Amino acid sequence: MANPIEFFNNIQKDTWIHRLDPRVKLISVLILGSVLLLFTHPAYLAGWTILFLILWASARIDAKPLLALLYGGAIMVFVYVLYGTFVAYPEDILALAHVKLWIGPFLATDIGFVNGLILGYRLLLLLMPVMLIMATTEPTQMAKGLMKMGVPVSISFTILATLRFLPLVFEVTARVMEAQRVRGLTYTGWVDRIKNFQYLLLPLFINTLRSSRTLGLSVESKGFGARRWNEFYRDFQMQTSDWLILFALAVITMAALYVRFVLNLGWTPVFRP
DSSP states (O other), rough: OOHHHHHTGGGOOOTTTTOOHHHHHHHHHHHHHHHHTTOHHHHHHHHHHHHHHHHHHTTOOOSSSGGHHHHHHHHHHHHHHHHHHHOOOOOOTTTSSSSSEETTTTTEEEHHHHHHHHHHHHHHHHHHHHHHHHHSSOHHHHHHHHTTTTTTTHHHHHHHHHHHHHHHHHHHHHHHHHHHHTTTTOOOSSHHHHHHHHHHHHHHHHHHHHHHHHHHHHHHHTTTSSOOOOOSOOOOOHHHHHHHHHHHHHHHHHHHHHIISSOOOOOOOOOOO
16 A cells, blocks of 8 residues: 555656646646547557557656556446446447347446447546656646646645545555454455455544544634735746647647547447447
């Protein structure tokens, strides 16, 4: 289980992605995520995968501190695959299915399974740039970037607090699991983890609630929101490399729109999101 120090290990590295302006990183996530949703064909999704893997490699990201987030994403993908497999498709779609399997009252089809894989795969691809930004940007810098983009300080602070709380939740989870091991619970395999998850929820919820209450009292005692927050101790400005990345994003967006809507490529006819 990651602790707060491990969670932010990747931030201390020095690569061209780490040096980008936080505003450029946020815009990149919005553009790449939006453009990605235009495509459903596996070949095009594989192209996006290669792009994101190149970005991850160039940022020299160590995935170990992010394993908890990756596990959470894998669970969400599994849920999407189940949803796509058993969703009720119209008759014209079911007529194209080669495999139909009744499991109790639910009908599973090969088309549904493929659609579920596409749904889950797209979700996993959406998580990749988000985790890349989280791993290469200090939460305080990200909050400053949001405020420089005109986002209200209350929303920026909420996002900052959320990013700071994620590793703390992982740490609390690790402490609770260690205390439960001392009392006889075992977490040696996935079966034990799933079975003992019910015993983890209540103490995790109580400890997280205490931390959030402490944070609320702290910001109230410091007069949060009493004045506008426009100055920064460590300011940053857009550099030439930042403008080049924005230009590249604009080119990627126009090329993707041309391929999808002019050439009518990159989609599967039986996909139903």
